[in-house]
Amino acid sequence: MDRISVMPKFILHDILGRLPDKDAARTSVLSKSWRETWFSFPILSACDKNFINLHELPLYPEGARLLSKLDTFIEYVSKRLRRLHNQGLAVKKLKLNTQYISNKMLVSRFHHVDEWIQMASESGIEVLELNLALSLDKLYNLPLCLTEAKSLTKLVLTGGIRLDPAFLNHSLKFFSVRTLLFHSILLGDERVMKHFISHCPLVEHLSLIHCLLYKPLSVGDPPGSRANYVKSLSLHGLQKLKRVEVQGIEDVYIDAPNLENLCYLAGIVHASFKLNLGSYKNLRWLSLLCVRVETWLLEQLPKIPFLENLILKHCSLCERINISGSQLKFLELTNCSNLKEINIDAPNLLSCEYSGKDEPVISFRGISNQLDVSAHIHLNHQDVDRLRQFIQNIVPQEVLTSLSVFIIQLYPIIESVDILQGSSSPPSIKHMQLSAVSDRQTCYFPVMNWLLSSCFPETISFSLHYSFKLREFMVYFYEMLMGSKKGECYCYSRGPECWWHGLKVVKITHLERIYENVEDLKAMLNALPLPRNYDEEFITFTLEL
Template structure:
C-alpha cells in the first residue's frame, strides 16, 4: 500500500508561482530586498534556476562580515574566509550569467565597511566583475568602497564598453584615471550619474566623463578630489585638493543637479528644474546658470553673501517653488520675494536681524537658528504652516518670547509649531521670573529632550508656558533617559491647580494656568483621561534607548471645556 504525503497549501501556492514565466519571477525577485531574494534559491530547483538567471547581482559586505570581523587582521583565517565567501558569491553569479550569454542588468557592490588595506590585494576581482558586467549589457552599476587617499581602486578602462549603461554610481576610494581622457566615451544611455568622494587623476577627467553623457538627467557630484600619488616623504593624501571649477555644457536633458565642494560652477542646461549647490565652507564661490526659466527648486549651502546672489537672480526665476538657505552668510536684512514660492527654509544662517517674505502662495516656512530676527510675512496664505527649531540654554530666558513676538503679523502664530531643544541646566530662579504679559498662543510645541533632574521640571515648564501657550505640546520618546517620571509630573502639574495652587506672582498679570480649561493626553491615536491611565500606558512602553519618532501629546484648551477632555473646573 502506497502512502501519499498530502502537500500543504503553502507548497501548492509555491508550485503555482514557480511555473510562472521567468520574466514574472524575476520581477518578483526584483521587488524583494537583496538578502531575501537570495534566500529563494534554496526553496526548490526551479527557484534556484530562477535565482541564477536573475539579472541583478547585488552584494553588501555587511551581509558577509559581522562587525567584529571587520576589526580582524587581513591575515586572520576567519577574515579571509568571509572575504572568500563574498568574492565567491559575486564571481559565481556573474560568471554563470556571462558564460550563458544572459544579461546583467544591475551590478551593485557595497564594500565601504571593508578597509582599503584589506581589499587592495583583491582589486583584480573588481576588474573582472566590471569586465563581465560590461560585456553582458549592464544598465546599472553601483560601486561603494571605503574612502582612501592611500590605497585607492583605479576604475578599469573596460567600463567604456558598457554602452547600455543608464545609471553609474561611484562612492569612496575609487579613482578616475587620466587615461580616460584618451578615450572617446560612449555613454549615450546614461540618465543618472553620481560621484561621491571619488578621486580624480586629473581635474579634467570629471568634465570629460560628464560631457560624454549627453542624455544625463540627474547629476550628483559630492566632494570629489583631484589627486595624484604622494611623492617620497609626503604624508598620504597630502596632494589631494578640492575641484576648483566645473563647466557643464550641452546637457539639454539635465533636470536635477547636486554639486558640493566645488568653488566655481557653470551649468548650461535650459531644462534644469532642481539645483542644490554647497560651496566649500565659507570660501568665495561662484554659481552661474545659462538659464533660470525652468528652475523650480533651489538650495544653497555655505554660499557667501547668498542674499546678494538672490537679489540679482530671483527676478530671473519666475517659477521657483522651493528655496532653501543653509549655513549661508547673509546681510542683517534680507528680502525673499516669490510669487510662486511655496516652500522656504532658512537654516542656521547667523547674524540675521530682519527677514521679509513676500510670497502670497507660501505653504511652509521653516526656521532654525540661534538668533531671533524679525520675520515678517506679506500677503500670507491661509494654508501657511510655520515651523521653527530653536536651541535654548539658561542664558536665553527671554529669547523664546522675543522670537515669537518678532513674527509678523501676529495671526501667523496660529500656524506656528516650535521644536525646542531645551536647556539641561536651567537656573531654578526661572521659577520666580514673572512674565510681562499674557503668553501668546501658538499652534504646537515639541520638546526633543529634557533635563533628567526632577528639580528642573517645574522651572523649565513654567518658563516655557509663560513664554507661549501651545494648543498642543508633545514630548519625544527618542531619548534614553526615563521620560515616564516626567510625563506623570507634567500631567499632575497641569491638573494640580484644582487644589488651589497657582503659578501667579503677587504682582503682575495672571499666569498661563488661568486660561487653561481642558487637558487631553494622546498617544498613538488613543486618548488617556486620568493619571492612572497615563501611568499604565507609560509602564507598558518598552524600555529602549531609541524610539522611532514616537510622541506623547498634551492638548491644552482655553475657554470652556468640551466633552472629549477633562474640564478642570469640573474636577
C-alpha cells in the same frame, strides 16, 4: 500545485527584483526551477557583509580565515556573472559593495573586479554601482573596458576608485547614461571628470560629492597630502540635465537650461558661490549649504519664476533679506548668520521652517490659509526672554495660529527665574514640542511656568526618546495643570491673572488613545518599554482656555 514556479521567467525575475538581496538569493534552494531562475536573474547585488559575520569581524586575523571569506565572495560573484556571460544573457545591474574587507587584501584581487566589469560591459549592463571604500594609498583604477558599455544608463562610483588620465584618450560611449554619481573618487587629471560628463549627452541626474584631484607627492609630504578637493568645474551643453548635486567644489558653472533641482554644498564654510540662476527658467528646487550668498541671492530670486522650494543652511546672509516668489511653497532657513529681519512675500507658501540662535523679525505678506510655520530653538537659563521675544517678532499676528515651536534642548533653568514681566497675556501659538528638561525636580515648576508665560500653545508634546528623562516631569506637569499645585502660582498681586487661572480643559493623548486622569497617565508611562535609540514617540497635552 506550485503555480508560481511555472510562470514566465520575466515575471519570476520581476518578483526577485522586489525582494531584499538575501531573500532573493534564498529562493535558489526552493526548487530546481527557482535555482535556474536565480542563475538567470540579470541583477547581481553583492555586499561583503553578507559573507562575513560582522559580530566576529574584530576577531578575524589578517590571515587565512578572512581570506577564505573573501574568496567565497569573489567565487560567488564570478560564478553568477560567468554563467550569464557564457549563456549570452543580459546583466542589467551590477552592484558591488566592499566596506569590511581590508584594503590590503582586496588590492591583491582587483583583477577579479576588472573581469567582472569586462563581462558586464559585454553583457549589456545598464546599471553599475561600485562602492569599494578604500583609502588613498590603496585605490582601484577603473578599467578602460567600461568605455564600451553602450547600454549603461546609470553609473555610480563611490570611494576608493581612481579615474586614470588614460580615459582622456578614449571616446566614451555613454550615450544612454541618465544618472551619473561620483562620490569621494580620485581623479588622475582634473579634465577626466569633465570628459566623462561631456560624453553623457542625455544625463538627467548628476551628483559630484567630495571628489579629489591627485597631486604628485613631494619629498617629506604625508600620504594624505597627495589629493585635494577639485576646485572648479565648468559644464556646457547639458540640455537634458534636470537635477544637480555638487559638494566640495568651490567654483562651479553649469550650462543647463532645463535644470529643475540644484543642491550645492561648499567645500569650505561660507565659500563664495555664483551662478546665473536667471538662466534656469525651470528651476523648482534650490538648496544652498555653507555659502556666502549675501545680496547675490536676492538679486537672482526674482529671475526664477517657478521656484517652489528654497533651502538655505549655514549660509552667510545680509542682516535684512527679502524673499519673494509667487510659486514658492517651502522655505527653510537653518543657522544662517547675520539675520535680523526676514521679509517674506510668497502668497502660496505652505511651509516655513526657521532654526537659529538669533531672533530676527519675520514678517509675512499675503499669507496662505494653509501656511505652517515651524521654529527649532535651543534654550538655556540665559534666554529667559528669548522665546517670547521671538514669537512677538513674527507678523502678522495671524501667523501664530500656525506656529509650532520645537525646543530641541532646554538647558537647566535656575530655580529663581520668574515669569516675564508685563501686563499682556502670553501670545497663543499652535504647538510646542519639548525634548529635554533638567533632571532636577526643583526645576520643574520654574521651567514650565516660564515656558507657558512666554507663549500659550494649543497643544504641547513631550518626546519619549531614549536619551531624555521626561516621564516624571510629565506626571508633575499634569498634576500642576489640574490644580493640585496652583498654590505655587506666580501671579502678580495687582496684575492680571496668569494663564493658569483661565485653563479649562487638559486632555492627554498617546497613540490616538486619550487618558483622563493622573493614575491612567502613570499606568501608561510605567507600561511603556524603554524606547530604542531610533524610536521617537510623543505624549501630547491639549490645553484649552
